[in-house]
Amino acid sequence: MGKITISALDRMKSAGEKIAVITSYDASFTRQIEQAGIDVILVGDSLGMVIQGHESTLPVTVGDMVYHTANVMRVSEHAMVIADMPFMSHGTPEQALDTAGRLMKEGGAHMVKIEGGAPQLETVRHLTARAVPVCGHLGLMPQSIHQLGAYRVQGRGEHERERMLKDAVGLQQAGAQMLVLECVPAMLAAEITKALDIPVIGIGAGADTDGQVLVLYDMLGVTMQGTPSFVRDFLVETGNVQDALIAYVKAVKERTFPAAEHTFT
Numbered sequence: 001m002g003k004i005t006i007s008a009l010d011r012m013k014s015a016g017e018k019i020a021v022i023t024s025y026d027a028s029f030t031r032q033i034e035q036a037g038i039d040v041i042l043v044g045d046s047l048g049m050v051i052q053g054h055e056s057t058l059p060v061t062v063g064d065m066v067y068h069t070a071n072v073m074r075v076s077e078h079a080m081v082i083a084d085m086p087f088m089s090h091g092t093p094e095q096a097l098d099t100a101g102r103l104m105k106e107g108g109a110h111m112v113k114i115e116g117g118a119p120q121l122e123t124v125r126h127l128t129a130r131a132v133p134v135c136g137h138l139g140l141m142p143q144s145i146h147q148l149g150a151y152r153v154q155g156r157g158e159h160e161r162e163r164m165l166k167d168a169v170g171l172q173q174a175g176a177q178m179l180v181l182e183c184v185p186a187m188l189a190a191e192i193t194k195a196l197d198i199p200v201i202g203i204g205a206g207a208d209t210d211g212q213v214l215v216l217y218d219m220l221g222v223t224m225q226g227t228p229s230f231v232r233d234f235l236v237e238t239g240n241v242q243d244a245l246i247a248y249v250k251a252v253k254e255r256t257f258p259a260a261e262h263t264f265t
């Protein structure tokens with residue numbers, strides 16, 4: 001099996017083959033994730049919560065992201081690896097370029113992910129014009145938790161729907177090559193997925209996105225604050241980590257995950 005590239009993911013979107021994505025932060029889990037045939041690994045700033053025990057992703061530093069991305073890259077063979085740009089590491093296009101440079105040069109990431117819509121377009125243009133592949137992130141944006149007040153579904157109501165659709169199209173036009181939609185009503189996620197040429201990956205965004213992503217610890221039932229309603233615990237079904245990962249990939253590819261109970265309307 002060759003290395004998964006953005007061209008391969010584009011082809012999967014065109015062919016209607018679902019893309020299986022999971023977060024990872026270290027070498028040992030990455031080895032098992034690779035053996036399960038995952039397409040894309042996200043070194044998410046969720047590590048601030050699941051690894052570091054913080055209440056939010058805000059304290060995560062660029063140094064943390066570089067460290068964990070390098071741990072993953074050391075054993076990753078086939079998957080494409082995306083690293084998150086942490087909070088306050090992309091306030092200006094110049095700062096974002098420095099951060100992305102570290103994540104790619106020191107960490108080895110193939111792509112960086114940035115939360116945000118309209119306010120990030122200039123930054124996305126700046127990065128993509130300088131050979132930095134970018135994944136956007138809309139819907140629930142955990143770095144904005146103190147503005148949002150709670151981790152809840154985004155994009156409900158006509159005004160929010162229009163704004164998210166516009167942001168998604170804007171990100172693609174600015175050069176983003178992938179998009180994550182987090183906690184978005186399934187119909188809106190389906191509409192955005194159809195409107196874009198780039199692969200759209202959902203988490204709590206229904207079954208009609210081009211692929212799914214879950215936080216590794218959530219789908220293994222290793223949670224400190226309870227399992228979110230859009231997550232399926234694959235470890236409880238299978239009894240061991242390797243089989244849980246294989247079952248996740250199979251469920252995404254065969255469209256049995258997410259089911260109606262994991263979906264917001």
Ligand code: KIV
Nearest residue numbers: 023044045046180203
């Ligand atoms: O940080 C992360 O793990 C993420 C996913 C929840 C998409 O951004």
